Amino acid sequence: MIRISHLKKEYPNATPLKDVNVEINKGDVISIIGPSGTGKSTLIRCINRLETPTSGEIWVDGKCITDKKCDLNKVRQKMGMVFQSFNLFNHMNVIENIMAAPMDLLKKSKQQAYDDGMKLLRTVGLADKAFNYPDELSGGQKQRVAIARTLAMEPEIILFDEPTSALDPTMVGEVQAVIKDLAAKGLTMMIVTHEMRFAKEIANRVFYMDEGGIYEDGTPEQIFDNPQKEKTARFIKRIKVFESTVMSKDFDFIGFNTSLEEFGRRSGISQKAIYRMQSVFEELCVQIVMPELTGDFVLNVTAEYSQENDSVCVQMKFSGKHFNPMESDNILSLRLAQNAADSIEYSQCDDGEYTNLITAKIK
Amino acid sequence: MNINKITNGNELAIALEGRLDTATAPRLEAELNQSIGGVEKLVFDFASLEYLSSAGLRVLLSAQKIMNKQGKMTVKNVNETIMEIFEVTGFCDVLTIE
Amino acid sequence: MKRFFALLFSALILLLSLCSCSGGSESSVSENGEKNLVSDFEESLESFDNATLGVIVGSIYDGYSRELFPNAKIDAYQSFPDLFQCIKQGKVDGFLLDTPNYNAARRTDKNLSYISIPGYSVEIGYAFGKNENGSNLKSQMDEFLGALRADGTLDAIWDEWCGEVEPTENIEIPDLSANEKELKIAFDSSRKPFVYMLNNQYAGFEVEVLYMFCEKYGYNPKIEDAQWTAGVAGLKEGKYDVVSCGIYITEERKESVNFCEPYMIADIIMVTYENSAEKAGFFASVKESFEKTFIREDRWKLIAEGVLVTLIISFFSVLGGTVFGFAFYMLSRSKYKAISQITKKIAKIYSVIISGTPTLVVLMILFYIVFGKSDINGITVAVIGFVLTFGSFVYGQLDMTVENVDKGQTEAAYALGYSRNKTFFRIVLPQALKMFIPAYTGEIVGLIKATSIVGYIAVNDLTRMGDIIRSNTYEAFFPLISVAVIYFALTWGVAGIFGIARKKIDPKNRKNKNILKGVAR
Numbered sequence: 009m010i011r012i013s014h015l016k017k018e019y020p021n022a023t024p025l026k027d028v029n030v031e032i033n034k035g036d037v038i039s040i041i042g043p044s045g046t047g048k049s050t051l052i053r054c055i056n057r058l059e060t061p062t063s064g065e066i067w068v069d070g071k072c073i074t075d076k077k078c079d080l081n082k083v084r085q086k087m088g089m090v091f092q093s094f095n096l097f098n099h100m101n102v103i104e105n106i107m108a109a110p111m112d113l114l115k116k117s118k119q120q121a122y123d124d125g126m127k128l129l130r131t132v133g134l135a136d137k138a139f140n141y142p143d144e145l146s147g148g149q150k151q152r153v154a155i156a157r158t159l160a161m162e163p164e165i166i167l168f169d170e171p172t173s174a175l176d177p178t179m180v181g182e183v184q185a186v187i188k189d190l191a192a193k194g195l196t197m198m199i200v201t202h203e204m205r206f207a208k209e210i211a212n213r214v215f216y217m218d219e220g221g222i223y224e225d226g227t228p229e230q231i232f233d234n235p236q237k238e239k240t241a242r243f244i245k246r247i248k249v250f251e252s253t254v255m256s257k258d259f260d261f262i263g264f265n266t267s268l269e270e271f272g273r274r275s276g277i278s279q280k281a282i283y284r285m286q287s288v289f290e291e292l293c294v295q296i297v298m299p300e301l302t303g304d305f306v307l308n309v310t311a312e313y314s315q316e317n318d319s320v321c322v323q324m325k326f327s328g329k330h331f332n333p334m335e336s337d338n339i340l341s342l343r344l345a346q347n348a349a350d351s352i353e354y355s356q357c358d359d360g361e362y363t364n365l366i367t368a369k370i371k
Numbered sequence: 372m373n374i375n376k377i378t379n380g381n382e383l384a385i386a387l388e389g390r391l392d393t394a395t396a397p398r399l400e401a402e403l404n405q406s407i408g409g410v411e412k413l414v415f416d417f418a419s420l421e422y423l424s425s426a427g428l429r430v431l432l433s434a435q436k437i438m439n440k441q442g443k444m445t446v447k448n449v450n451e452t453i454m455e456i457f458e459v460t461g462f463c464d465v466l467t468i469e
Numbered sequence: 470m471k472r473f474f475a476l477l478f479s480a481l482i483l484l485l486s487l488c489s490c491s492g493g494s495e496s497s498v499s500e501n502g503e504k505n506l507v508s509d510f511e512e513s514l515e516s517f518d519n520a521t522l523g524v525i526v527g528s529i530y531d532g533y534s535r536e537l538f539p540n541a542k543i544d545a546y547q548s549f550p551d552l553f554q555c556i557k558q559g560k561v562d563g564f565l566l567d568t569p570n571y572n573a574a575r576r577t578d579k580n581l582s583y584i585s586i587p588g589y590s591v592e593i594g595y596a597f598g599k600n601e602n603g604s605n606l607k608s609q610m611d612e613f614l615g616a617l618r619a620d621g622t623l624d625a626i627w628d629e630w631c632g633e634v635e636p637t638e639n640i641e642i643p644d645l646s647a648n649e650k651e652l653k654i655a656f657d658s659s660r661k662p663f664v665y666m667l668n669n670q671y672a673g674f675e676v677e678v679l680y681m682f683c684e685k686y687g688y689n690p691k692i693e694d695a696q697w698t699a700g701v702a703g704l705k706e707g708k709y710d711v712v713s714c715g716i717y718i719t720e721e722r723k724e725s726v727n728f729c730e731p732y733m734i735a736d737i738i739m740v741t742y743e744n745s746a747e748k749a750g751f752f753a754s755v756k757e758s759f760e761k762t763f764i765r766e767d768r769w770k771l772i773a774e775g776v777l778v779t780l781i782i783s784f785f786s787v788l789g790g791t792v793f794g795f796a797f798y799m800l801s802r803s804k805y806k807a808i809s810q811i812t813k814k815i816a817k818i819y820s821v822i823i824s825g826t827p828t829l830v831v832l833m834i835l836f837y838i839v840f841g842k843s844d845i846n847g848i849t850v851a852v853i854g855f856v857l858t859f860g861s862f863v864y865g866q867l868d869m870t871v872e873n874v875d876k877g878q879t880e881a882a883y884a885l886g887y888s889r890n891k892t893f894f895r896i897v898l899p900q901a902l903k904m905f906i907p908a909y910t911g912e913i914v915g916l917i918k919a920t921s922i923v924g925y926i927a928v929n930d931l932t933r934m935g936d937i938i939r940s941n942t943y944e945a946f947f948p949l950i951s952v953a954v955i956y957f958a959l960t961w962g963v964a965g966i967f968g969i970a971r972k973k974i975d976p977k978n979r980k981n982k983n984i985l986k987g988v989a990r
């Protein structure tokens with residue numbers, strides 16, 4: 009359905025896309041992942057020509073859309089795009105946003121546009137907000153309206169540019185649910201996202217983008233569980249593993265908790281489990297171990313999520329004299345830590361500076 | 372964490388929003404030190420409390436001790452996770468939970 | 470609430486002005502008779518050594534006053550009616566003036582007196598262009614005046630217009646349209662008793678003499694009303710053949726215009742004022758001022774004419790400026806990079822120049838330089854000038870408000886398949902207009918007020934009409950305040966209309982049933 013040939017996009021300071029060649033088939037649901045600045049958004053924005061390729065060709069349904077003579081507007085009407093910042097039309101209410109394009113561009117009658125629009129609003133669960141204005145809606149609601157707006161044009165492919173990145177964690181789920189629904193209906197989609205669990209669940213194909221192009225292209229199982237190429241493997245590992253080192257009692261506690269939370273969200277861990285991880289860290293490391301540490305010390309925390317067991321393994325290792333936190337007098341903190349973890353094990357170790365090791369398993 | 376205080380004569384209602392942990396507990400402690408004098412009824416509303424650690428529990432304990440002499444303290448709108456914490460630590464016997 | 474305060478405010482202003490109005494009235498007569506005959510001029514003028522004297526900015530009186538009274542304080546004003554107002558209010562103790570001007574003023578206020586200043590006089594005449602045509606006219610006029618002087622006609626006409634009695638009959642204006650030769654005359658109708666409006670017709674010493682001149686020498690007079698500075702400037706460009714405004718002949722002026730031999734050499738006197746014992750009642754003077762300004766001689770017609778001119782200039786300037794600015798803006802949005810880039814560069818330079826130049830200067834450049842030689846109407850020039858400035862504003866404001874509409878919505882529209890133009894008109898412009906309209910309204914109000922300067926380019930707008938009435942009645946403030954109130958009413962009306970329009974345009978003010986007209990729910 010879409011064929012991309014030697015696509016290159018060059019900017020004065022960077023060339024995010026050097027040489028992209030790929031074919032996208034009807035019905036594909038493609039997750040596009042990768043580190044920042046690797047051209048993920050650029051790729052889909054080239055497909056609907058919001059960015060103009062420096063060189064190369066893109067064929068959509070047999071038409072060459074990189075050709076100057078191509079009727080861009082007609083091509084775009086068959087493609088939909090959902091933006092990170094929603095981009096609803098602020099001077100129109102919700103139902104008008106959805107009716108606008110079909111009426112103006114497809115020449116649908118007002119009645120027809122209204123009926124179809126309301127139907128779409130119902131599928132995304134926002135029929136009662138039809139007469140509200142965008143600034144009266146929450147982020148999640150805005151994005152769902154945006155999705156309904158693109159659906160109103162009956163596109164053949166929908167491009168999603170980080171659809172949930174600007175959303176509060178509590179609203180990410182409702183939008184992902186709508187997108188999953190569309191995938192189930194067989195719509196062709198390309199989704200740029202940082203939400204790894206979502207990326208894995210929804211797609212039949214994953215692009216890992218790096219080095220100016222599609223570095224690796226495979227099924228979700230291949231990319232996430234069995235990456236073939238080096239950089240892919242490193243990326244996957246990084247998002248699956250959390251690591252942080254603390255060297256002073258005045259470390260950024262709040263920052264630490266925030267990164268731990270981000271790691272948890274990326275891996276799709278439940279909020280409860282995230283709290284448990286944080287509790288284990290706070291009670292064992294901050295409340296029990298740190299008061300015992302004197303002078304210079306190092307404390308390293310790693311957390312790894314295993315999809316098979318659906319559990320997180322948190323390892324805490326620290327330097328200094330041997331000390332088993334499980335034998336601490338601080339019953340209160342111990343109880344809380346034990347409540348949070350399925351199992352906590354302590355052992356002495358000989359790992360560089362680290363002399364103590366705690367392993368906790370959390371469901 | 373947001374601390375919302377409402378004073379009504381000698382009654383003090385405190386609603387907590389967010390996390391009560393090592394970083395935020397000192398703030399609650401300071402607030403209580405400032406306002407607890409002369410209070411006969413202290414009510415904590417935990418409806419928007421997301422996370423509670425040992426640091427928070429300690430502040431609650433000292434407040435309970437003070438109120439035991441001055442009047443009464445209750446904790447209300449406790450969610451499942453927080454309730455579990457109270458049970459596991461035995462705080463459900465120390466605090467009056469509604 | 471706002472309306473109440475607005476009304477209160479205008480009522481207050483009127484009240485304040487009437488307080489200063491009631492300072493002088495006609496209904497009392499000085500007991501010492503009309504003139505203050507002084508035998509020893511040095512003795513009485515001594516009292517002016519340390520007084521405050523009024524002069525017209527940069528006039529010969531400025532020089533003479535400093536010469537005669539080196540220790541006096543000299544305050545400069547813009548026109549004779551101003552000086553008369555000031556002496557009434559005691560702002561100045563006296564001022565030098567020629568006798569014809571004095572006589573005309575004294576008819577309406579017997580509290581005016583004078584002290585002779587022997588040895589000082591002014592020459593008054595007509596001004597012609599410093600070119601061949603002007604020289605010819607000067608010769609003809611000198612000949613004509615000589616003849617009138619010889620048979621005593623000149624003196625008779627002089628006594629009629631410049632004496633102590635107010636003339637009541639208009640000049641019988643002859644029909645000279647059959648004459649082939651045109652004489653382009655610039656009358657400054659604020660120069661009583663030489664040129665002024667009587668019963669809404671031109672009257673005065675110079676007017677009568679000039680009509681007689683045209684009849685004798687076979688000219689067809691083409692008259693334009695122009696403030697004397699505009700008139701003199703027009704002489705150079707050949708816009709006018711003769712400027713008639715009771716102009717003083719000075720050596721300096723001779724360098725740029727041709728004067729005829731003076732038709733009169735008038736004495737200079739020191740004008741003084743004595744507040745009489747009786748003062749008319751407050752309401753009586755209000756009534757009288759109103760009557761003088763509007764009713765007498767149907768002067769309200771002049772005001773109405775002025776309002777019409779102001780409205781015409783404002784309307785067409787706004788219309789033209791909006792179209793011009795909008796069209797230029799759309800050009801800058803052209804999808805052809807070359808066009809849009811050039812347009813933007815031009816617009817930037819243009820707006821810097823326009824916003825750095827006072828509108829009055831722009832108008833004068835247009836009137837005297839760009840269109841100097843052409844026969845173009847002053848109103849047209851005014852409209853062109855304001856279109857240039859207003860258009861620049863419209864362009865800049867559109868640019869700014871459109872920039873403020875976030876780009877994401879434009880991208881979303883493109884992604885849906887909207888063309889550039891459709892996106893602009895359907896998505897961007899409606900949102901930009903919301904921010905645009907308040908500033909637009911403010912600028913229109915500013916423009917209406919700014920039109921008050923067109924008097925300088927020979928257009929009789931509301932302000933100039935107020936000045937003309939002021940110089941004919943010697944009342945300064947009632948005409949001014951009424952003009953101010955009228956401007957206020959105009960701008961208030963405009964602001965009100967746009968305020969309503971703004972509410973109607975706001976998308977959130979639409980009713981749901983109107984949005985979905987024709988749709989079954």
